[in-house]
Amino acid sequence: MIRFRVFRFDPACDKAPRFDTFEVPAEKGMPVLDGLAYIFENVDHSLAYRSSCRTALCGSCAMHINGRYRLACQTQIADVVRHGLVEVRPLAHLPVLRDLVVDMTGFMDQWRRIQPYLISTRPPSGGENPQTPEQRQLLDGLIDCILCGACYAACPTARDNPKYLGPHALMRALRFIDDSRDEATEERLAQVASEQGVFRCHTVFNCQTVCPKDLDPAGAIVRIKRHAVSRALRASGKDRPG
Amino acid sequence: MIKHDIVIVGGGLAGLRAALEARRAGVDVAVISKLFPLRSHSCMAQGGLNAALGNHPDSRSDSPEVHAFDTVKGSDYLADQDAVEIMTRDGVEIVYEMERWGCPWSRFDDGSIAQRPFGGQSFPRTCYGADKTGLYLLQTLYEQCVRSEVRFYDEFLVVSLVVRDGRCFGAVAYEVANGAIHAIEARVLLLATGGCGRLFSHTSNSLTSTGFGTALAYLAGVPLKDMEFFQFHPTTLVGHGTTITEGLRGQGAYLFNGAGERFMERYVSNAVMERAPRDIVARAVQTEINSGRGIGGERYVHLDVRHLGEEKLQTMFPGIIEVCQEFRKIDPIREMIPVAPGAHYTMGGIDVNADGETEVDGLYAAGECACVSVHGANRLGGNSLLDTLVFGRRTGRAIVEYLGRARGAPPAAGAADAVRSAEENLAKLVAGSGTEDPTALRRRMNLLMDESVTVYREDGALARTVEGIRDLQERYTRMRPIYGGRRFNYDLIWSLELRGTLLLAEVVAAGARIRKESRGSHYRTDYPERDDASWLKHTLAYFRPEGPEFRGKPVTITKWSPQERRY
Numbered sequence: 001m002i003r004f005r006v007f008r009f010d011p012a013c014d015k016a017p018r019f020d021t022f023e024v025p026a027e028k029g030m031p032v033l034d035g036l037a038y039i040f041e042n043v044d045h046s047l048a049y050r051s052s053c054r055t056a057l058c059g060s061c062a063m064h065i066n067g068r069y070r071l072a073c074q075t076q077i078a079d080v081v082r083h084g085l086v087e088v089r090p091l092a093h094l095p096v097l098r099d100l101v102v103d104m105t106g107f108m109d110q111w112r113r114i115q116p117y118l119i120s121t122r123p124p125s126g127g128e129n130p131q132t133p134e135q136r137q138l139l140d141g142l143i144d145c146i147l148c149g150a151c152y153a154a155c156p157t158a159r160d161n162p163k164y165l166g167p168h169a170l171m172r173a174l175r176f177i178d179d180s181r182d183e184a185t186e187e188r189l190a191q192v193a194s195e196q197g198v199f200r201c202h203t204v205f206n207c208q209t210v211c212p213k214d215l216d217p218a219g220a221i222v223r224i225k226r227h228a229v230s231r232a233l234r235a236s237g238k239d240r241p242g
Numbered sequence: 243m244i245k246h247d248i249v250i251v252g253g254g255l256a257g258l259r260a261a262l263e264a265r266r267a268g269v270d271v272a273v274i275s276k277l278f279p280l281r282s283h284s285c286m287a288q289g290g291l292n293a294a295l296g297n298h299p300d301s302r303s304d305s306p307e308v309h310a311f312d313t314v315k316g317s318d319y320l321a322d323q324d325a326v327e328i329m330t331r332d333g334v335e336i337v338y339e340m341e342r343w344g345c346p347w348s349r350f351d352d353g354s355i356a357q358r359p360f361g362g363q364s365f366p367r368t369c370y371g372a373d374k375t376g377l378y379l380l381q382t383l384y385e386q387c388v389r390s391e392v393r394f395y396d397e398f399l400v401v402s403l404v405v406r407d408g409r410c411f412g413a414v415a416y417e418v419a420n421g422a423i424h425a426i427e428a429r430v431l432l433l434a435t436g437g438c439g440r441l442f443s444h445t446s447n448s449l450t451s452t453g454f455g456t457a458l459a460y461l462a463g464v465p466l467k468d469m470e471f472f473q474f475h476p477t478t479l480v481g482h483g484t485t486i487t488e489g490l491r492g493q494g495a496y497l498f499n500g501a502g503e504r505f506m507e508r509y510v511s512n513a514v515m516e517r518a519p520r521d522i523v524a525r526a527v528q529t530e531i532n533s534g535r536g537i538g539g540e541r542y543v544h545l546d547v548r549h550l551g552e553e554k555l556q557t558m559f560p561g562i563i564e565v566c567q568e569f570r571k572i573d574p575i576r577e578m579i580p581v582a583p584g585a586h587y588t589m590g591g592i593d594v595n596a597d598g599e600t601e602v603d604g605l606y607a608a609g610e611c612a613c614v615s616v617h618g619a620n621r622l623g624g625n626s627l628l629d630t631l632v633f634g635r636r637t638g639r640a641i642v643e644y645l646g647r648a649r650g651a652p653p654a655a656g657a658a659d660a661v662r663s664a665e666e667n668l669a670k671l672v673a674g675s676g677t678e679d680p681t682a683l684r685r686r687m688n689l690l691m692d693e694s695v696t697v698y699r700e701d702g703a704l705a706r707t708v709e710g711i712r713d714l715q716e717r718y719t720r721m722r723p724i725y726g727g728r729r730f731n732y733d734l735i736w737s738l739e740l741r742g743t744l745l746l747a748e749v750v751a752a753g754a755r756i757r758k759e760s761r762g763s764h765y766r767t768d769y770p771e772r773d774d775a776s777w778l779k780h781t782l783a784y785f786r787p788e789g790p791e792f793r794g795k796p797v798t799i800t801k802w803s804p805q806e807r808r809y
Contacts, residue, residue, distance in 0.1 A: 012729055029481065029570075040732065041681040048730035050281075052448045055484045055565060057377060058281040074568050097419060098730045104278065117385035118344025128295075128338050130353030136346065143346050143371075143378060147280060179344065 002026040002081055004035055006047065007089040010098050017096070019087075020044070026077045032065055032086060033072035036100075049100040056212060059146035062153070063100050064089040069150035071212040091153035093162075107149055110166045114173040114192060119184035135180040142175035142220060144213050151207035151217050157200055164200045165192065167207035167217030174220040177227060186231070193228030243657060246272040246393065248641055249412065249428035251400045251455055253279025255376070255630035256609025256637075257434030258383040258392075260598075263638025265390040269645065272393040274400060274415055274426065276450065276735075279384050283436050283448040284630065287376025288487040288561060289360060290368035291631070292624035293333035297350060298357040301365035306330040308364050311802060313625060316362040316519050317618025318762035318772065319804035320468070320780070320797060325596045325614045327800070329625075332632045337369050340631070345382040346371050348558070358558075359492040360623040362519035362809070366492070368624040373487050373561040379627060398424070399735060400455070401667070403431065403462045403605065404652070404660045410462070410605035411652040414664040418735065421728030423664050425657035429648045430604050430641045433459055434634065437588035437610035441695075441747050443688035445585040446478050446485045456611045457742025459592045460749070464600045465782035467613040467795065469590035469746070470753035471763050473621055474697050476523035478584030480542040482569040486562055486581055488623040491516040493554070496546040497527065498578065499535040505543075514809045521620040521763045522809065524583040528697040537580065544578035583697055587626060589617045589763065590753075593782055593795075598637030604648060608637040615780060618797075619762020671737055676720030680737040683714050683721075687747050695751050700767045704755040711748045712789070718744060749783045749790050756792055757781060774804050 001023045009017035022043050024035045033051055040047045049072070050060040056074040063072055065088055066080040077086060094102040122129065151167040152158050158166050165173075173192045176182045192198055198221045207217040248264050250257045253275035264271040273279065294304040309330035314321050341347055341355060348356040348370055359366035371378040387394075397418040404412045404425075412428040435455025439447025460466050477486045477497075491497075497516050499505045506515045509526040516523065531541050547555060547562075552575045555563060566574045591613035598606040609630045616629055653659075690710045694703035718741060725733035759773035760766050778797055783790040 010727065010729060045725045045733035046727055046731075048732060052277060052281045052450045053283065053286050054449060055286060055482070056568060057285050057374075057561075058277075058283075058448065060277070060281050101730045108278075112388060115389075117389040118342075118382075120342065120344075122342055124339045124342045125335065126338065126342075128341060128355060131347075131349050132353045133349045133351060135353075136349045139346050143381070144374065146285070146377070176344075179346075181342075181344065 002035070002077055003085045004039060005085060005087040006039070006099070008099050009096050011096065028078070030077050031073050032075045032077055032080070032088065033061055035077055035086065036072060036088070048098040057146060059148035062091055062148035062150045062212065064091065064153070069153050069210045071148060074212055091149050093153055093159050094149065104149060106162065107152055107166070107168070110169040111147065111172060113165065114169045115184065115188065116172050118176060118179065118182050120181055121183060129181055131180050138178040139175055141215050142171055142178065144215060145171060146213060148212060150210045150212055154206040154210040156204055156206065157202055161200065163196045165197050167221065170198055170224060171215070171217040171220040174224050177224065189224070189228050189231055192224055198224045198228065243425045243427060244272070244395070245427040246270050247429050247645055248272070248432065249274060249426055250432045250434055251413065252282070252434035252436060252609070252611070253277065253394070254282035254284035254434060254436055254609060255379055255383060255627065256634040257432070258380070258387050259631050259634030260432055260434060260608055260638035260641070261392045262383060262387050262390060263635050264642050265387070265392050267642045269642050272395060273387070274395040274398045276397065276399040276418070278396045279394065280380060282380060283451050284380045285377045286446070286448065286484070287627050288373040288485060289489040290358065290370030290375045290624050291337065291627040292360065292367050292622065293337045293369055293628065294330065294367050295334060295337060295355060295357060295369065297354040298366040301357060301367055304365035304367055306334065309333070309367060312362055312364050313616065313622055314802050315807055316620055316622040318620055318807055319778065320618030320761060321616050322614065322798040323800040323802060324798050326616050328596050328636070329616050329628060329632045332636070333628050336628065336631045336635065340379060340382055343382050343386045346378050348372055358489055359517060360488050361491065361517050361523065362622045368489065368492070370489065373489060373559045376627060400458065401664050401738060402660060403458050404656055405462045405602055405605070406653050406656060409603040409650050411656060414660045416664070416668070418730060421731060423661050425661050427652055427657060430606065430644050432598065432606040432608060432637060432641055433592060433611055434607070434609045435611045438743065438746050439585045439588065441687065441743060441750060442585035442691045444478070444483060444692055446475055446483050447585070452739045452743050453588065453611070453746045454739045454742040456592055457745050459600065459605070459607060460745060460785045462602060462605070463785065464602055464605065465593045465784050466749055467590055467593040467780050467782055468615060469749045469783060470757050470781065471589035471619050472585060472695065472750060473520060473587035473589055473763050474524040474583040475586035476520055476527050476583050477545050477581040478586070479565060479570060480580040480582050482565070483584050484565055484569070485586065486545055486579055487559065488520070490545065490547050490550070490559060490562065493550055493558070495550065498544040498546055499530045500537045500539060501535055505530050505535070510809045518809050519620055519622060524697050525765060527583055531582065542580045542582040545581045546578045547574050548576065548578070587621055589613070589619070589621055596633070596636065597640035598633060599640065604644070606637050606641055608633045619764060668734060668738070671721065671724040671734060672726040674721045674723045676722060678717045678721045680721060680740050683717060684740055684743070687711060687714055687744060691747055691751070695754050698765055698767050699754050701755060704751055707751045708748060708755060711744060711751060715744050715748070752790055753781050753783060753792065778804060
């Protein structure tokens with residue numbers, strides 16, 4: 001038996017959050033998500049958590065599990081259990097709606113602010129736009145974000161400053177900046193190379209450390225900074241620093 | 243009251259593509275989804291989307307017509323050929339369109355959209371973005387919907403449809419965040435709610451793929467078509483259920499049994515082997531397992547991809563490496579992957595024509611919840627993403643057109659009545675005085691389905707399952723009190739959806755029982771031959787309180803008369 005210590009809170013009726021402890025019969029290979037399902041199905045039908053694909057693709061089940069933000073479906077109990085205990089809390093920096101469910105509205109609003117869509121004057125109909133494998137390769141790792149929120153919850157800058165665009169939105173911005181088909185590079189750079197954009201990042205690398213998809217938002221932010229510096233140098237008539 | 247001209251239920255590929263089409267026509271359109279749209283099951287599609295672009299060096303002579311023939315043959319001649327021709331013709335433009343909206347397709351050296359071979363194809367024509375094609379398409383469409391200012395209602399579960407005198411006027415939705423019940427008034431309603439793989443426990447499907455939208459249409463009087471045809475993906479990851487993409491077999495992966503034999507040679511020609519269509523490979527794998535030739539006699543076989551080489555696997559199949567490592571702790575670059583068939587795709591669904599129209603005026607359906615039919619008795623890999631986008635777009639156009647001829651005003655007290663009835667329904671669950679547990683009922687349903695409505699089927703087991711499902715439906719009326727909280731009450735949501743799932747299980751099992759032939763994915767050990775004289779027809783299931791009423795519907799045959807299906 002493994003003990004699950006689970007964060008509980010219903011803002012409608014609870015004065016303060018609490019932790020409930022449950023016994024879970026953990027089988028070999030069992031993910032934390034199945035442990036929560038065991039509790040929900042057998043012990044406490046009121047437990048609230050989001051889940052869907054259980055394959056680390058839909059981004060529903062990011063939460064804080066034994067000291068780190070992870071996807072519950074992707075995390076095996078045996079890999080994280082400590083002294084027979086698994087502690088589960090909701091994502092930080094986002095309002096708790098109930099138990100492990102957080103309000104992602106602000107998180108998605110930041111994503112919306114970076115114009116998260118390809119901007120191109122080419123009409124949708126007509127033939128194919130070529131893109132070389134090298135051009136396409138620039139997008140590898142940038143397009144695999146599932147917007148689970150783990151990076152955001154781990155980011156100290158996001159904690160201190162809700163206006164900060166956040167690692168998820170900035171990495172998404174680079175996905176368009178570096179896309180050979182996008183025509184709004186200058187506009188995008190002007191937007192994200194700003195006070196609440198990449199220059200607010202303190203390069204703590206928490207986002208890179210926790211990303212359940214092994215992506216590198218911090219590296220993306222550095223790449224945007226480089227783009228921005230080159231652009232500024234170009235604008236000032238110099239093509240290299242110094 | 244939520245009021246829009248067009249309301250689309252479901253935020254996966256079909257729903258978003260329809261929403262975008264309608265929005266681009268300047269119409270008022272809202273998408274209502276029980277999930278945040280990017281959490282939709284579409285995100286799990288790996289391998290790709292078929293379209294006769296002719297970009298692959300071996301597919302220069304490909305054409306929509308050859309693609310259509312492959313699809314018809316793959317369907318074991320049950321697909322409607324006019325609809326298939328529409329799908330394969332529109333497919334080419336659909337791919338270009340997604341490309342122009344930013345979809346990160348993988349590319350060939352000349353910069354063209356890359357294609358690879360899949361099962362049942364005369365030419366390699368599956369366009370892909372690594373092995374995360376569904377994720378990339380879903381992101382791209384959601385981005386464009388946000389850009390076009392489609393209105394979204396996230397985490398709203400539609401619990402009933404408002405239909406009066408054969409006309410749909412909207413729906414009732416339950417807001418997951420606070421338990422509020424909303425009347426949704428719409429001049430036209432489109433269901434794009436996905437498949438029902440969760441009838442089974444061995445499935446690749448998301449936990450949320452319950453088929454609830456399909457059940458709502460069924461309850462509203464719309465017939466369900468060909469529900470007995472369920473696709474079992476031949477290579478799902480043992481112990482987890484997610485698919486190991488057919489793209490690997492397309493690239494030359496091997497299947498081995500416990501005796502170390504490449505057993506596909508016993509089932510298809512040497513030129514085809516592992517690249518046979520899914521129904522055939524699934525039956526081959528199941529036969530090996532049932533004959534005791536699984537690995538170590540266990541109920542799985544091995545998929546061997548090691549000879550494809552690390553570089554190719556890393557570039558084309560990074561997602562497969564991830565799932566093998568994360569969920570089974572195996573490294574497919576160095577080890578063989580344990581695989582077995584699992585329930586994957588709902589070929590049947592809400593009976594619609596090629597414009598997504600149902601028998602109910604103002605009610606449309608598209609995507610996996612619908613059955614046009616373009617997949618017939620067996621869908622080819624790579625044709626489901628195509629289906630969602632082609633018929634999402636077409637249906638999006640059709641509903642905009644329909645707005646111009648929409649007749650009738652919603653019944654005066656219709657919305658209030660529907661809301662009251664939904665509230666009573668939920669209250670009844672919360673006030674339950676019985677002892678039956680929804681999880682136990684669902685598990686029992688899964689077990690019955692896994693045992694009998696699977697790759698191989700026969701009358702006795704199917705009869706027991708139909709009986710067993712009826713029993714579960716009765717037990718459903720005697721459930722324990724369901725949790726009554728207002729916020730994120732998943733006990734209530736899953737219990738509510740279970741009613742729909744139990745209805746669909748009955749249709750699938752009963753349909754499999756009455757179809758006394760073997761065709762595509764539906765293989766009856768007691769009727770092992772295809773029987774065109776009696777069964778070259780669709781089955782329609784109508785909801786009746788005493789159990790589904792089945793009727794036949796002719797198959798549309800235009801160019802290709804049914805032949806024996808050989809590979």
